[in-house]
Amino acid sequence: MELQQILHERFGYTAFREGQQDIIEAVLAGRDTVALLPTGMGKSLCYQLPGYVVEGTIVVISPLLSLMQDQVEQLKQFGEKRVAALNSFLSPDDKQFVWQHFEDYRFLFLSPEMLASQAVKGRLQQMKLGLIVVDEAHCISQWGYDFRPDYLQIADALPAARPPILALSATATARIISDIEHYLAMKQPATFIHSVDRPNLHYEALEIEPFEKAAAIIKQVTTFEGPGIIYTQSRKKTMEYASMLQQAGVRATFYHGGMEQQDRMLVQRQFMHGELDWICATNAFGMGIHKNNIRQIIHDHLPQTVSSYMQEVGRAGRDGLPALVTLYYDARDAARTVEVATLDLPTDVHISRYMAYADAGKTRAQLVANGEMTDTAFRVLDYWMRQLAPSEVSQKIQELAADKQQQVSAVAKIVTSTCIRAQLLAYFDEQLLEKPQNCCSACGIERHAILAPYTDKNNSKDLLNWQQRLNQLLPFN
DNA sequence: CGTGATGCGCTTAAGCGCATCACGGTGCGTTAAT
Numbered sequence: 342m343e344l345q346q347i348l349h350e351r352f353g354y355t356a357f358r359e360g361q362q363d364i365i366e367a368v369l370a371g372r373d374t375v376a377l378l379p380t381g382m383g384k385s386l387c388y389q390l391p392g393y394v395v396e397g398t399i400v401v402i403s404p405l406l407s408l409m410q411d412q413v414e415q416l417k418q419f420g421e422k423r424v425a426a427l428n429s430f431l432s433p434d435d436k437q438f439v440w441q442h443f444e445d446y447r448f449l450f451l452s453p454e455m456l457a458s459q460a461v462k463g464r465l466q467q468m469k470l471g472l473i474v475v476d477e478a479h480c481i482s483q484w485g486y487d488f489r490p491d492y493l494q495i496a497d498a499l500p501a502a503r504p505p506i507l508a509l510s511a512t513a514t515a516r517i518i519s520d521i522e523h524y525l526a527m528k529q530p531a532t533f534i535h536s537v538d539r540p541n542l543h544y545e546a547l548e549i550e551p552f553e554k555a556a557a558i559i560k561q562v563t564t565f566e567g568p569g570i571i572y573t574q575s576r577k578k579t580m581e582y583a584s585m586l587q588q589a590g591v592r593a594t595f596y597h598g599g600m601e602q603q604d605r606m607l608v609q610r611q612f613m614h615g616e617l618d619w620i621c622a623t624n625a626f627g628m629g630i631h632k633n634n635i636r637q638i639i640h641d642h643l644p645q646t647v648s649s650y651m652q653e654v655g656r657a658g659r660d661g662l663p664a665l666v667t668l669y670y671d672a673r674d675a676a677r678t679v680e681v682a683t684l685d686l687p688t689d690v691h692i693s694r695y696m697a698y699a700d701a702g703k704t705r706a707q708l709v710a711n712g713e714m715t716d717t718a719f720r721v722l723d724y725w726m727r728q729l730a731p732s733e734v735s736q737k738i739q740e741l742a743a744d745k746q747q748q749v750s751a752v753a754k755i756v757t758s759t760c761i762r763a764q765l766l767a768y769f770d771e772q773l774l775e776k777p778q779n780c781c782s783a784c785g786i787e788r789h790a791i792l793a794p795y796t797d798k799n800n801s802k803d804l805l806n807w808q809q810r811l812n813q814l815l816p817f818n
Numbered sequence: 819c820g821t822g823a824t825g826c827g828c829t830t831a832a833g834c835g836c837a838t839c840a841c842g843g844t845g846c847g848t849t850a851a852t
Binding site for chain 1: 821841850
């Protein structure tokens with residue numbers, strides 16, 4: 342069957358979006374493929390469609406359970422029944438069911454951790470696989486080294502005779518692409534890259550005294566239109582900002598990784614449906630947010646990497662209309678961001694404890710239960726101890742810390758440069774060819790030319806029924 | 819680096835001033851203990 346025909350009959354589209362067809366053809370030609378597509382440009386179709394061409398199961402490695410749920414639902418809406426996500430969301434019965442029908446699924450979603458389990462590995466060895474997909478593949482680089490080491494071991498979990506791998510992401514530097522190719526053990530991959538330039542984003546980086554930050558942010562939010570996101574560095578601050586905005590009459594709330602899954606979903610949906618205008622969040626807020634009319638992104642600190650900054654500001658202006666992205670910083674920010682970034686790296690003390698326990702034949706559960714290190718620290722350490730000699734691990738951790746410092750420096754250098762846009766592009770090996778009007782704060786910017794004034798949404802009488810409307814919107818609440 | 823909790827020593831014994839220390843972000847899966 343022709344691709345066009347499948348596209349139309351199965352998915353109801355009349356034409357491919359830019360880039361999709363080339364990527365799909367590369368995959369169908371059996372090539373390992375790295376595809377960088379802007380968010381909202383139909384990444385999912387690049388593996389959904391091949392599901393109806395190739396023989397065997399499409400295995401999708403996904404970083405978040407909530408993303409898996411979204412994808413499963415989307416495929417079900419397209420009429421696909423042979424789709425499942427094997428993860429800890431499932432009840433024991435459901436898990437049993439998926440396990441029994443493992444080979445029968447057309448699409449199977451797994452986390453890297455689940456993929457690493459012996460049981461899953463064994464099962465994958467014995468079944469017919471059509472395609473391996475790594476969604477949000479920049480997580481390999483972003484999380485693999487010091488947070489979720491299973492991201493560095495995806496290739497080890499796959500059968501030797503495997504189908505092609507398709508790695509999908511929105512933003513990737515040369516280094517991230519090279520990490521993806523290396524840790525997925527890709528063979529002469531086809532690579533599709535797009536420009537990261539976003540002409541409708543207007544960049545601001547404003548140096549400010551620490552004690553003036555909050556007031557400046559509240560003023561900005563109540564002067565110009567939203568919706569928007571405020572990114573801050575601690576869970577506590579998300580709540581403080583949300584509280585201040587609420588007192589200023591803004592429909593705002595907070596979001597961070599310590600919240601219950603259900604609350605997180607609730608906030609996401611309120612924001613997407615326009616019930617909330619501002620989210621005050623840590624970097625937990627982002628992946629899987631499909632909202633195209635975000636007008637502002639505000640940072641109250643220096644982000645940890647240029648890539649994460651690009652991802653965060655990149656959530657603004659997906660509708661193509663102008664958006665303002667503002668970063669407030671002070672001279673001490675870089676040092677503080679480095680502290681936060683390196684906080685949970687294992688130390689020499691942890692290495693000694695790890696070795697002592699290994700010698701005594703004790704288990705990781707005992708180590709963690711004794712409070713000698715966190716579960717994450719153990720897993721990261723366990724990975725490196727298996728990769729390197731004990732004497733090399735300490736040095737490796739130091740290298741990781743030095744790298745974090747270097748990455749923060751790169752952010753600081755860009756936001757204090759003579760043209761933020763040009764420097765951001767340069768970081769992604771691109772050259773700025775045409776400067777838009779109101780390019781960035783370094784080039785000169787006129788906020789009123791970019792955004793409409795703030796309007797007070799509290800005037801509408803339906804605010805009184807806010808909770809009721811929420812309840813209607815969200816049946817499970 | 820910056821903040822907030824804790825604890826010490828001092829002193830018209832209840833609270834102050836100061837030093838020290840822990841903590842700060844991102845998520846998967848599993849299981850022990852209720």
